[in-house]
Amino acid sequence: MSQNKSTYKFILSGGGTGGHIYPAIAIANELKSRYPKAEFLFVGAKDRMEMEKVPQAGYKIQGLWISGIQRKLTLKNLQFPFKLMSSLLKSIRIIRSFKPDVVIGTGGFASGPLLHAANSKRIPTLIQEQNSYPGITNKLLSKKANKICVAYDGLERFFPKEKLVLTGNPIRKxxxxxxxxxxxxxxxxxxxxxxxxxxxxxxxxxxxxxxxxxxxxxxxxxxxxxxxxxxxxxxxxxxxxxxxxxxxxxxxxxxxxxxxxxxxxxxxxxxxxxxxxxxxxxxxxxxxxxxxxxxxxxxxxxxxxxxxxxxxxxxxxxxxxxxxxxxxxxxxxxxxxxxxxxxxxxxKLALVNATKDIADEVEKLLR
Known part of the structure:
Protein backbone atom coordinates (compact mmCIF):
# COMPACT_ATOMS: atom_id res chain seq x y z
CA MET A 1 0.00 0.00 0.00
CA SER A 2 1.18 3.50 -0.79
CA GLN A 3 0.44 4.88 2.68
CA ASN A 4 -0.41 3.87 6.21
CA LYS A 5 -3.83 2.22 6.44
CA SER A 6 -5.00 4.53 9.21
CA THR A 7 -4.73 7.61 7.01
CA TYR A 8 -7.22 6.58 4.31
CA LYS A 9 -10.14 8.92 3.77
CA PHE A 10 -13.25 8.07 1.74
CA ILE A 11 -16.11 10.26 0.57
CA LEU A 12 -19.31 8.52 -0.52
CA SER A 13 -22.04 10.42 -2.32
CA GLY A 14 -25.48 9.28 -3.35
CA GLY A 15 -29.05 9.59 -2.23
CA GLY A 16 -32.58 10.72 -2.85
CA THR A 17 -33.93 7.17 -2.43
CA GLY A 18 -32.97 4.08 -0.45
CA GLY A 19 -31.74 2.55 -3.72
CA HIS A 20 -28.83 5.02 -3.74
CA ILE A 21 -28.27 5.32 0.01
CA TYR A 22 -28.04 1.70 1.14
CA PRO A 23 -25.46 0.64 -1.47
CA ALA A 24 -23.27 3.54 -0.30
CA ILE A 25 -23.64 2.50 3.35
CA ALA A 26 -22.86 -1.14 2.45
CA ILE A 27 -19.67 -0.10 0.63
CA ALA A 28 -18.63 2.13 3.57
CA ASN A 29 -19.20 -0.71 6.04
CA GLU A 30 -17.06 -3.08 3.98
CA LEU A 31 -14.23 -0.53 3.70
CA LYS A 32 -14.48 0.20 7.41
CA SER A 33 -14.09 -3.50 8.22
CA ARG A 34 -10.88 -3.51 6.14
CA TYR A 35 -9.57 -0.17 7.41
CA PRO A 36 -10.95 0.39 10.93
CA LYS A 37 -9.04 3.67 11.35
CA ALA A 38 -10.13 5.16 8.01
CA GLU A 39 -12.24 8.32 7.95
CA PHE A 40 -15.56 8.46 6.12
CA LEU A 41 -17.73 11.35 4.99
CA PHE A 42 -21.03 11.13 3.12
CA VAL A 43 -22.32 13.93 0.92
CA GLY A 44 -26.05 14.02 0.12
CA ALA A 45 -28.82 16.38 -0.91
CA LYS A 46 -30.28 18.59 1.83
CA ASP A 47 -33.81 17.65 2.92
CA ARG A 48 -33.58 14.14 1.40
CA MET A 49 -33.75 10.89 3.34
CA GLU A 50 -29.96 10.35 3.36
CA MET A 51 -29.65 13.20 5.90
CA GLU A 52 -31.51 10.92 8.35
CA LYS A 53 -30.47 7.42 7.27
CA VAL A 54 -26.71 7.95 7.03
CA PRO A 55 -26.28 9.25 10.62
CA GLN A 56 -28.45 6.33 11.77
CA ALA A 57 -25.81 4.06 10.19
CA GLY A 58 -23.09 5.83 12.17
CA TYR A 59 -21.55 8.11 9.53
CA LYS A 60 -21.13 11.88 9.17
CA ILE A 61 -22.93 13.56 6.29
CA GLN A 62 -22.92 17.00 4.70
CA GLY A 63 -25.80 18.24 2.56
CA LEU A 64 -25.73 20.08 -0.75
CA TRP A 65 -28.49 22.42 -1.97
CA ILE A 66 -29.30 20.36 -5.08
CA SER A 67 -32.24 18.67 -6.78
CA GLY A 68 -33.07 17.32 -10.22
CA ILE A 69 -34.60 19.18 -13.12
CA GLN A 70 -38.40 18.78 -13.29
CA ARG A 71 -39.97 17.86 -16.63
CA LYS A 72 -42.28 20.86 -16.58
CA LEU A 73 -41.49 24.52 -15.95
CA THR A 74 -41.43 25.09 -12.19
CA LEU A 75 -39.84 27.41 -9.67
CA LYS A 76 -37.44 24.60 -8.80
CA ASN A 77 -36.19 24.55 -12.41
CA LEU A 78 -35.52 28.28 -12.30
CA GLN A 79 -33.50 27.71 -9.12
CA PHE A 80 -31.47 24.88 -10.66
CA PRO A 81 -28.51 26.94 -12.01
CA PHE A 82 -28.10 28.59 -8.59
CA LYS A 83 -28.37 25.22 -6.79
CA LEU A 84 -25.80 23.70 -9.12
CA MET A 85 -23.32 26.56 -8.62
CA SER A 86 -23.84 26.47 -4.84
CA SER A 87 -23.32 22.69 -4.79
CA LEU A 88 -20.19 22.83 -6.97
CA LEU A 89 -18.62 25.48 -4.73
CA LYS A 90 -19.50 23.57 -1.55
CA SER A 91 -18.21 20.32 -3.10
CA ILE A 92 -14.87 21.96 -3.88
CA ARG A 93 -14.64 23.18 -0.28
CA ILE A 94 -15.48 19.68 1.04
CA ILE A 95 -12.85 18.03 -1.18
CA ARG A 96 -10.26 20.65 -0.19
CA SER A 97 -10.82 20.33 3.56
CA PHE A 98 -11.40 16.54 3.83
CA LYS A 99 -8.69 15.53 1.28
CA PRO A 100 -10.17 12.11 0.32
CA ASP A 101 -8.09 9.31 -1.19
CA VAL A 102 -11.04 8.00 -3.22
CA VAL A 103 -14.53 9.38 -3.90
CA ILE A 104 -17.36 6.90 -4.54
CA GLY A 105 -20.66 7.83 -6.20
CA THR A 106 -23.76 5.64 -6.00
CA GLY A 107 -26.11 7.87 -8.01
CA GLY A 108 -28.53 10.64 -7.13
CA PHE A 109 -28.34 14.40 -7.52
CA ALA A 110 -25.61 15.11 -4.96
CA SER A 111 -23.06 12.76 -6.51
CA GLY A 112 -22.87 14.94 -9.66
CA PRO A 113 -21.27 18.09 -8.22
CA LEU A 114 -19.22 16.13 -5.67
CA LEU A 115 -17.61 13.71 -8.15
CA HIS A 116 -17.12 16.53 -10.66
CA ALA A 117 -15.19 18.43 -7.98
CA ALA A 118 -13.12 15.32 -7.15
CA ASN A 119 -12.32 14.75 -10.84
CA SER A 120 -11.20 18.36 -11.23
CA LYS A 121 -8.74 17.79 -8.35
CA ARG A 122 -7.54 14.51 -9.93
CA ILE A 123 -8.79 12.43 -7.01
CA PRO A 124 -9.66 8.86 -8.09
CA THR A 125 -13.42 8.29 -8.46
CA LEU A 126 -15.52 5.16 -8.69
CA ILE A 127 -19.15 5.04 -9.83
CA GLN A 128 -21.51 2.29 -8.71
CA GLU A 129 -24.38 2.07 -11.22
CA GLN A 130 -27.28 -0.05 -9.95
CA ASN A 131 -29.64 0.01 -12.92
CA SER A 132 -29.87 -1.56 -16.34
CA TYR A 133 -30.36 1.99 -17.68
CA PRO A 134 -28.08 4.64 -16.12
CA GLY A 135 -29.23 8.08 -15.07
CA ILE A 136 -27.89 11.24 -16.66
CA THR A 137 -25.62 12.04 -13.67
CA ASN A 138 -23.63 8.82 -13.97
CA LYS A 139 -23.49 9.04 -17.76
CA LEU A 140 -21.86 12.47 -17.47
CA LEU A 141 -19.53 11.41 -14.66
CA SER A 142 -18.38 8.24 -16.46
CA LYS A 143 -16.13 10.18 -18.83
CA LYS A 144 -13.76 11.14 -15.99
CA ALA A 145 -14.38 8.25 -13.55
CA ASN A 146 -11.57 5.75 -13.01
CA LYS A 147 -13.85 2.73 -12.52
CA ILE A 148 -17.54 1.93 -13.04
CA CYS A 149 -19.04 -1.00 -11.14
CA VAL A 150 -22.26 -2.28 -12.73
CA ALA A 151 -24.96 -4.86 -12.00
CA TYR A 152 -26.02 -5.72 -15.56
CA ASP A 153 -24.35 -6.84 -18.77
CA GLY A 154 -24.45 -4.59 -21.83
CA LEU A 155 -23.73 -1.23 -20.21
CA GLU A 156 -20.90 -0.48 -22.64
CA ARG A 157 -23.73 1.19 -24.63
CA PHE A 158 -23.54 3.99 -22.05
CA PHE A 159 -20.09 3.79 -20.45
CA PRO A 160 -16.46 3.37 -21.60
CA LYS A 161 -16.01 -0.40 -21.85
CA GLU A 162 -12.50 -0.46 -20.40
CA LYS A 163 -13.74 1.07 -17.12
CA LEU A 164 -16.58 -1.43 -16.53
CA VAL A 165 -16.53 -4.14 -13.86
CA LEU A 166 -19.56 -6.43 -13.39
CA THR A 167 -19.98 -6.71 -9.62
CA GLY A 168 -23.71 -6.72 -8.91
CA ASN A 169 -25.32 -4.38 -6.39
CA PRO A 170 -24.24 -4.08 -2.76
CA ILE A 171 -26.43 -5.95 -0.31
CA ARG A 172 -26.72 -5.13 3.38
CA LYS A 173 -24.97 -7.86 5.36
CA LYS A 348 -29.60 -18.88 -7.78
CA LEU A 349 -29.32 -15.40 -9.35
CA ALA A 350 -27.88 -13.72 -6.25
CA LEU A 351 -24.51 -11.96 -6.51
CA VAL A 352 -23.71 -12.05 -2.81
CA ASN A 353 -20.11 -10.82 -3.13
CA ALA A 354 -20.97 -7.49 -4.79
CA THR A 355 -20.00 -5.31 -1.82
CA LYS A 356 -16.68 -7.11 -1.41
CA ASP A 357 -15.94 -6.91 -5.14
CA ILE A 358 -16.67 -3.17 -5.23
CA ALA A 359 -14.42 -2.62 -2.20
CA ASP A 360 -11.69 -4.54 -4.05
CA GLU A 361 -11.99 -2.06 -6.93
CA VAL A 362 -11.81 0.86 -4.48
CA GLU A 363 -8.64 -0.66 -2.99
CA LYS A 364 -7.00 -0.78 -6.42
CA LEU A 365 -7.48 3.00 -6.66
CA LEU A 366 -5.58 3.44 -3.37
CA ARG A 367 -2.39 1.92 -4.73
Whole structure:
Protein backbone atom coordinates (compact mmCIF):
# COMPACT_ATOMS: atom_id res chain seq x y z
CA MET A 1 0.00 0.00 0.00
CA SER A 2 1.18 3.50 -0.79
CA GLN A 3 0.44 4.88 2.68
CA ASN A 4 -0.41 3.87 6.21
CA LYS A 5 -3.83 2.22 6.44
CA SER A 6 -5.00 4.53 9.21
CA THR A 7 -4.73 7.61 7.01
CA TYR A 8 -7.22 6.58 4.31
CA LYS A 9 -10.14 8.92 3.77
CA PHE A 10 -13.25 8.07 1.74
CA ILE A 11 -16.11 10.26 0.57
CA LEU A 12 -19.31 8.52 -0.52
CA SER A 13 -22.04 10.42 -2.32
CA GLY A 14 -25.48 9.28 -3.35
CA GLY A 15 -29.05 9.59 -2.23
CA GLY A 16 -32.58 10.72 -2.85
CA THR A 17 -33.93 7.17 -2.43
CA GLY A 18 -32.97 4.08 -0.45
CA GLY A 19 -31.74 2.55 -3.72
CA HIS A 20 -28.83 5.02 -3.74
CA ILE A 21 -28.27 5.32 0.01
CA TYR A 22 -28.04 1.70 1.14
CA PRO A 23 -25.46 0.64 -1.47
CA ALA A 24 -23.27 3.54 -0.30
CA ILE A 25 -23.64 2.50 3.35
CA ALA A 26 -22.86 -1.14 2.45
CA ILE A 27 -19.67 -0.10 0.63
CA ALA A 28 -18.63 2.13 3.57
CA ASN A 29 -19.20 -0.71 6.04
CA GLU A 30 -17.06 -3.08 3.98
CA LEU A 31 -14.23 -0.53 3.70
CA LYS A 32 -14.48 0.20 7.41
CA SER A 33 -14.09 -3.50 8.22
CA ARG A 34 -10.88 -3.51 6.14
CA TYR A 35 -9.57 -0.17 7.41
CA PRO A 36 -10.95 0.39 10.93
CA LYS A 37 -9.04 3.67 11.35
CA ALA A 38 -10.13 5.16 8.01
CA GLU A 39 -12.24 8.32 7.95
CA PHE A 40 -15.56 8.46 6.12
CA LEU A 41 -17.73 11.35 4.99
CA PHE A 42 -21.03 11.13 3.12
CA VAL A 43 -22.32 13.93 0.92
CA GLY A 44 -26.05 14.02 0.12
CA ALA A 45 -28.82 16.38 -0.91
CA LYS A 46 -30.28 18.59 1.83
CA ASP A 47 -33.81 17.65 2.92
CA ARG A 48 -33.58 14.14 1.40
CA MET A 49 -33.75 10.89 3.34
CA GLU A 50 -29.96 10.35 3.36
CA MET A 51 -29.65 13.20 5.90
CA GLU A 52 -31.51 10.92 8.35
CA LYS A 53 -30.47 7.42 7.27
CA VAL A 54 -26.71 7.95 7.03
CA PRO A 55 -26.28 9.25 10.62
CA GLN A 56 -28.45 6.33 11.77
CA ALA A 57 -25.81 4.06 10.19
CA GLY A 58 -23.09 5.83 12.17
CA TYR A 59 -21.55 8.11 9.53
CA LYS A 60 -21.13 11.88 9.17
CA ILE A 61 -22.93 13.56 6.29
CA GLN A 62 -22.92 17.00 4.70
CA GLY A 63 -25.80 18.24 2.56
CA LEU A 64 -25.73 20.08 -0.75
CA TRP A 65 -28.49 22.42 -1.97
CA ILE A 66 -29.30 20.36 -5.08
CA SER A 67 -32.24 18.67 -6.78
CA GLY A 68 -33.07 17.32 -10.22
CA ILE A 69 -34.60 19.18 -13.12
CA GLN A 70 -38.40 18.78 -13.29
CA ARG A 71 -39.97 17.86 -16.63
CA LYS A 72 -42.28 20.86 -16.58
CA LEU A 73 -41.49 24.52 -15.95
CA THR A 74 -41.43 25.09 -12.19
CA LEU A 75 -39.84 27.41 -9.67
CA LYS A 76 -37.44 24.60 -8.80
CA ASN A 77 -36.19 24.55 -12.41
CA LEU A 78 -35.52 28.28 -12.30
CA GLN A 79 -33.50 27.71 -9.12
CA PHE A 80 -31.47 24.88 -10.66
CA PRO A 81 -28.51 26.94 -12.01
CA PHE A 82 -28.10 28.59 -8.59
CA LYS A 83 -28.37 25.22 -6.79
CA LEU A 84 -25.80 23.70 -9.12
CA MET A 85 -23.32 26.56 -8.62
CA SER A 86 -23.84 26.47 -4.84
CA SER A 87 -23.32 22.69 -4.79
CA LEU A 88 -20.19 22.83 -6.97
CA LEU A 89 -18.62 25.48 -4.73
CA LYS A 90 -19.50 23.57 -1.55
CA SER A 91 -18.21 20.32 -3.10
CA ILE A 92 -14.87 21.96 -3.88
CA ARG A 93 -14.64 23.18 -0.28
CA ILE A 94 -15.48 19.68 1.04
CA ILE A 95 -12.85 18.03 -1.18
CA ARG A 96 -10.26 20.65 -0.19
CA SER A 97 -10.82 20.33 3.56
CA PHE A 98 -11.40 16.54 3.83
CA LYS A 99 -8.69 15.53 1.28
CA PRO A 100 -10.17 12.11 0.32
CA ASP A 101 -8.09 9.31 -1.19
CA VAL A 102 -11.04 8.00 -3.22
CA VAL A 103 -14.53 9.38 -3.90
CA ILE A 104 -17.36 6.90 -4.54
CA GLY A 105 -20.66 7.83 -6.20
CA THR A 106 -23.76 5.64 -6.00
CA GLY A 107 -26.11 7.87 -8.01
CA GLY A 108 -28.53 10.64 -7.13
CA PHE A 109 -28.34 14.40 -7.52
CA ALA A 110 -25.61 15.11 -4.96
CA SER A 111 -23.06 12.76 -6.51
CA GLY A 112 -22.87 14.94 -9.66
CA PRO A 113 -21.27 18.09 -8.22
CA LEU A 114 -19.22 16.13 -5.67
CA LEU A 115 -17.61 13.71 -8.15
CA HIS A 116 -17.12 16.53 -10.66
CA ALA A 117 -15.19 18.43 -7.98
CA ALA A 118 -13.12 15.32 -7.15
CA ASN A 119 -12.32 14.75 -10.84
CA SER A 120 -11.20 18.36 -11.23
CA LYS A 121 -8.74 17.79 -8.35
CA ARG A 122 -7.54 14.51 -9.93
CA ILE A 123 -8.79 12.43 -7.01
CA PRO A 124 -9.66 8.86 -8.09
CA THR A 125 -13.42 8.29 -8.46
CA LEU A 126 -15.52 5.16 -8.69
CA ILE A 127 -19.15 5.04 -9.83
CA GLN A 128 -21.51 2.29 -8.71
CA GLU A 129 -24.38 2.07 -11.22
CA GLN A 130 -27.28 -0.05 -9.95
CA ASN A 131 -29.64 0.01 -12.92
CA SER A 132 -29.87 -1.56 -16.34
CA TYR A 133 -30.36 1.99 -17.68
CA PRO A 134 -28.08 4.64 -16.12
CA GLY A 135 -29.23 8.08 -15.07
CA ILE A 136 -27.89 11.24 -16.66
CA THR A 137 -25.62 12.04 -13.67
CA ASN A 138 -23.63 8.82 -13.97
CA LYS A 139 -23.49 9.04 -17.76
CA LEU A 140 -21.86 12.47 -17.47
CA LEU A 141 -19.53 11.41 -14.66
CA SER A 142 -18.38 8.24 -16.46
CA LYS A 143 -16.13 10.18 -18.83
CA LYS A 144 -13.76 11.14 -15.99
CA ALA A 145 -14.38 8.25 -13.55
CA ASN A 146 -11.57 5.75 -13.01
CA LYS A 147 -13.85 2.73 -12.52
CA ILE A 148 -17.54 1.93 -13.04
CA CYS A 149 -19.04 -1.00 -11.14
CA VAL A 150 -22.26 -2.28 -12.73
CA ALA A 151 -24.96 -4.86 -12.00
CA TYR A 152 -26.02 -5.72 -15.56
CA ASP A 153 -24.35 -6.84 -18.77
CA GLY A 154 -24.45 -4.59 -21.83
CA LEU A 155 -23.73 -1.23 -20.21
CA GLU A 156 -20.90 -0.48 -22.64
CA ARG A 157 -23.73 1.19 -24.63
CA PHE A 158 -23.54 3.99 -22.05
CA PHE A 159 -20.09 3.79 -20.45
CA PRO A 160 -16.46 3.37 -21.60
CA LYS A 161 -16.01 -0.40 -21.85
CA GLU A 162 -12.50 -0.46 -20.40
CA LYS A 163 -13.74 1.07 -17.12
CA LEU A 164 -16.58 -1.43 -16.53
CA VAL A 165 -16.53 -4.14 -13.86
CA LEU A 166 -19.56 -6.43 -13.39
CA THR A 167 -19.98 -6.71 -9.62
CA GLY A 168 -23.71 -6.72 -8.91
CA ASN A 169 -25.32 -4.38 -6.39
CA PRO A 170 -24.24 -4.08 -2.76
CA ILE A 171 -26.43 -5.95 -0.31
CA ARG A 172 -26.72 -5.13 3.38
CA LYS A 173 -24.97 -7.86 5.36
CA UNK A 174 -28.01 -8.49 7.56
CA UNK A 175 -29.97 -9.64 4.49
CA UNK A 176 -27.55 -12.35 3.40
CA UNK A 177 -28.81 -14.77 6.08
CA UNK A 178 -32.53 -14.32 6.71
CA UNK A 179 -33.44 -18.02 6.98
CA UNK A 180 -32.49 -18.30 10.65
CA UNK A 181 -34.48 -15.22 11.64
CA UNK A 182 -38.04 -16.50 11.14
CA UNK A 183 -38.87 -16.84 14.83
CA UNK A 184 -37.44 -13.40 15.64
CA UNK A 185 -39.45 -11.97 12.72
CA UNK A 186 -42.72 -13.52 13.93
CA UNK A 187 -42.11 -12.04 17.35
CA UNK A 188 -41.15 -8.60 16.00
CA UNK A 189 -44.26 -8.31 13.82
CA UNK A 190 -46.53 -10.32 16.19
CA UNK A 191 -47.63 -12.62 13.39
CA UNK A 192 -50.35 -15.24 13.57
CA UNK A 193 -49.06 -18.79 13.14
CA UNK A 194 -51.56 -20.28 10.68
CA UNK A 195 -51.60 -17.45 8.12
CA UNK A 196 -49.39 -16.77 5.11
CA UNK A 197 -47.59 -13.42 5.38
CA UNK A 198 -47.57 -11.01 2.45
CA UNK A 199 -44.84 -8.33 2.46
CA UNK A 200 -45.59 -5.31 0.26
CA UNK A 201 -42.67 -3.05 -0.69
CA UNK A 202 -43.31 0.17 -2.57
CA UNK A 203 -39.85 1.68 -2.19
CA UNK A 204 -38.68 4.15 0.42
CA UNK A 205 -40.99 6.94 -0.77
CA UNK A 206 -43.90 4.66 -1.69
CA UNK A 207 -45.67 3.60 -4.89
CA UNK A 208 -49.10 5.08 -5.51
CA UNK A 209 -50.47 2.37 -7.82
CA UNK A 210 -49.20 -0.47 -5.62
CA UNK A 211 -50.77 1.15 -2.55
CA UNK A 212 -54.08 1.63 -4.40
CA UNK A 213 -54.00 -2.04 -5.40
CA UNK A 214 -53.33 -3.26 -1.86
CA UNK A 215 -56.09 -1.10 -0.38
CA UNK A 216 -58.58 -2.40 -2.98
CA UNK A 217 -57.62 -6.03 -2.20
CA UNK A 218 -57.84 -5.99 1.62
CA UNK A 219 -61.05 -8.05 1.66
CA UNK A 220 -59.55 -10.43 -0.92
CA UNK A 221 -56.48 -10.96 1.29
CA UNK A 222 -58.69 -11.52 4.34
CA UNK A 223 -60.76 -14.13 2.50
CA UNK A 224 -57.51 -15.92 1.56
CA UNK A 225 -56.29 -15.96 5.18
CA UNK A 226 -53.40 -13.59 4.46
CA UNK A 227 -51.73 -11.30 7.02
CA UNK A 228 -50.07 -8.19 5.70
CA UNK A 229 -46.85 -6.24 6.36
CA UNK A 230 -47.43 -3.22 4.15
CA UNK A 231 -44.65 -0.70 3.63
CA UNK A 232 -46.60 2.12 2.02
CA UNK A 233 -43.81 4.73 1.95
CA UNK A 234 -43.30 8.07 3.65
CA UNK A 235 -45.46 9.99 1.17
CA UNK A 236 -48.52 7.80 1.78
CA UNK A 237 -48.42 7.10 5.50
CA UNK A 238 -51.22 9.53 6.39
CA UNK A 239 -53.46 8.09 3.68
CA UNK A 240 -53.13 4.41 4.60
CA UNK A 241 -52.32 4.31 8.32
CA UNK A 242 -56.07 4.02 9.05
CA UNK A 243 -55.81 0.34 8.01
CA UNK A 244 -53.18 -0.40 10.67
CA UNK A 245 -54.07 -3.14 13.18
CA UNK A 246 -57.24 -4.11 11.31
CA UNK A 247 -57.59 -7.80 10.35
CA UNK A 248 -53.88 -8.62 10.72
CA UNK A 249 -52.77 -5.62 8.63
CA UNK A 250 -49.66 -3.66 9.57
CA UNK A 251 -48.95 -0.40 7.75
CA UNK A 252 -45.44 1.05 7.93
CA UNK A 253 -44.02 4.20 6.33
CA UNK A 254 -40.61 2.56 6.38
CA UNK A 255 -39.21 -0.75 7.58
CA UNK A 256 -35.99 -0.27 9.52
CA UNK A 257 -35.47 -3.99 10.14
CA UNK A 258 -35.67 -5.23 6.57
CA UNK A 259 -33.98 -8.53 7.44
CA UNK A 260 -36.86 -9.43 9.78
CA UNK A 261 -39.48 -8.23 7.28
CA UNK A 262 -37.99 -10.48 4.60
CA UNK A 263 -37.68 -13.37 7.07
CA UNK A 264 -41.36 -13.01 7.97
CA UNK A 265 -42.58 -13.04 4.37
CA UNK A 266 -44.09 -16.00 2.53
CA UNK A 267 -44.86 -13.90 -0.58
CA UNK A 268 -43.44 -10.50 -1.55
CA UNK A 269 -44.89 -7.80 -3.80
CA UNK A 270 -42.29 -5.27 -4.91
CA UNK A 271 -41.31 -2.62 -7.41
CA UNK A 272 -38.35 -3.63 -9.58
CA UNK A 273 -35.75 -1.01 -8.75
CA UNK A 274 -32.23 -2.36 -9.09
CA UNK A 275 -31.41 -2.54 -5.38
CA UNK A 276 -34.74 -4.21 -4.59
CA UNK A 277 -34.19 -6.84 -7.29
CA UNK A 278 -30.67 -7.56 -5.99
CA UNK A 279 -31.91 -7.89 -2.41
CA UNK A 280 -34.79 -10.14 -3.40
CA UNK A 281 -32.41 -12.50 -5.21
CA UNK A 282 -30.39 -12.87 -2.01
CA UNK A 283 -33.49 -13.30 0.18
CA UNK A 284 -34.87 -16.10 -2.00
CA UNK A 285 -38.63 -15.71 -1.47
CA UNK A 286 -41.42 -15.84 -4.12
CA UNK A 287 -41.88 -12.38 -5.63
CA UNK A 288 -44.52 -10.62 -7.71
CA UNK A 289 -42.87 -7.64 -9.41
CA UNK A 290 -45.04 -4.64 -10.26
CA UNK A 291 -42.51 -2.40 -12.06
CA UNK A 292 -42.90 1.36 -12.08
CA UNK A 293 -43.70 2.58 -15.60
CA UNK A 294 -42.52 6.10 -14.68
CA UNK A 295 -38.77 5.51 -15.03
CA UNK A 296 -36.21 6.13 -17.77
CA UNK A 297 -36.27 3.59 -20.62
CA UNK A 298 -38.68 1.35 -18.66
CA UNK A 299 -35.65 -0.03 -16.84
CA UNK A 300 -37.75 -1.52 -14.00
CA UNK A 301 -39.59 -3.75 -16.47
CA UNK A 302 -36.21 -4.79 -17.92
CA UNK A 303 -34.87 -5.48 -14.42
CA UNK A 304 -37.90 -7.66 -13.58
CA UNK A 305 -38.02 -9.39 -16.97
CA UNK A 306 -34.42 -10.58 -16.55
CA UNK A 307 -35.56 -12.47 -13.43
CA UNK A 308 -38.84 -13.72 -14.92
CA UNK A 309 -36.98 -15.12 -17.95
CA UNK A 310 -35.23 -17.52 -15.56
CA UNK A 311 -38.54 -18.71 -14.01
CA UNK A 312 -37.55 -16.92 -10.81
CA UNK A 313 -40.36 -14.37 -10.31
CA UNK A 314 -43.76 -13.21 -11.55
CA UNK A 315 -44.23 -9.91 -13.38
CA UNK A 316 -47.54 -8.03 -13.56
CA UNK A 317 -47.54 -4.68 -15.34
CA UNK A 318 -49.61 -1.91 -13.77
CA UNK A 319 -51.92 -1.97 -16.80
CA UNK A 320 -52.68 -5.68 -16.14
CA UNK A 321 -53.32 -5.50 -12.39
CA UNK A 322 -57.10 -5.25 -12.62
CA UNK A 323 -57.39 -8.27 -14.92
CA UNK A 324 -54.58 -10.54 -13.65
CA UNK A 325 -53.77 -9.90 -10.00
CA UNK A 326 -56.40 -12.03 -8.25
CA UNK A 327 -55.79 -15.19 -10.28
CA UNK A 328 -51.98 -14.88 -10.12
CA UNK A 329 -51.92 -14.23 -6.38
CA UNK A 330 -54.47 -16.96 -5.61
CA UNK A 331 -52.34 -19.40 -7.60
CA UNK A 332 -49.33 -18.62 -5.42
CA UNK A 333 -51.35 -18.99 -2.23
CA UNK A 334 -52.70 -22.39 -3.28
CA UNK A 335 -49.44 -23.81 -4.65
CA UNK A 336 -46.68 -24.30 -2.10
CA UNK A 337 -44.68 -25.97 -4.90
CA UNK A 338 -44.80 -22.81 -7.03
CA UNK A 339 -43.72 -20.68 -4.07
CA UNK A 340 -40.79 -22.97 -3.33
CA UNK A 341 -39.71 -23.17 -6.99
CA UNK A 342 -39.72 -19.38 -7.38
CA UNK A 343 -37.79 -18.97 -4.13
CA UNK A 344 -35.13 -21.50 -5.15
CA UNK A 345 -34.76 -20.10 -8.67
CA UNK A 346 -34.40 -16.45 -7.64
CA UNK A 347 -31.77 -17.37 -5.03
CA LYS A 348 -29.60 -18.88 -7.78
CA LEU A 349 -29.32 -15.40 -9.35
CA ALA A 350 -27.88 -13.72 -6.25
CA LEU A 351 -24.51 -11.96 -6.51
CA VAL A 352 -23.71 -12.05 -2.81
CA ASN A 353 -20.11 -10.82 -3.13
CA ALA A 354 -20.97 -7.49 -4.79
CA THR A 355 -20.00 -5.31 -1.82
CA LYS A 356 -16.68 -7.11 -1.41
CA ASP A 357 -15.94 -6.91 -5.14
CA ILE A 358 -16.67 -3.17 -5.23
CA ALA A 359 -14.42 -2.62 -2.20
CA ASP A 360 -11.69 -4.54 -4.05
CA GLU A 361 -11.99 -2.06 -6.93
CA VAL A 362 -11.81 0.86 -4.48
CA GLU A 363 -8.64 -0.66 -2.99
CA LYS A 364 -7.00 -0.78 -6.42
CA LEU A 365 -7.48 3.00 -6.66
CA LEU A 366 -5.58 3.44 -3.37
CA ARG A 367 -2.39 1.92 -4.73
Missing amino acids: DLIEVEGKTEAAKKEFQLVENKLTLLVLGGSLGARRVNQLIESKLDFFKSNNIQLIWQCGKLYQDQYSKHNSVDNIQVHAFLNQMDLAYAAADIIISRAGASSVSELCVVGKPVIFIPSPNVAEDHQIKNAQSIVDKSAAILIKESQLDSDFNSVFKGLVISKEQREALGENIK
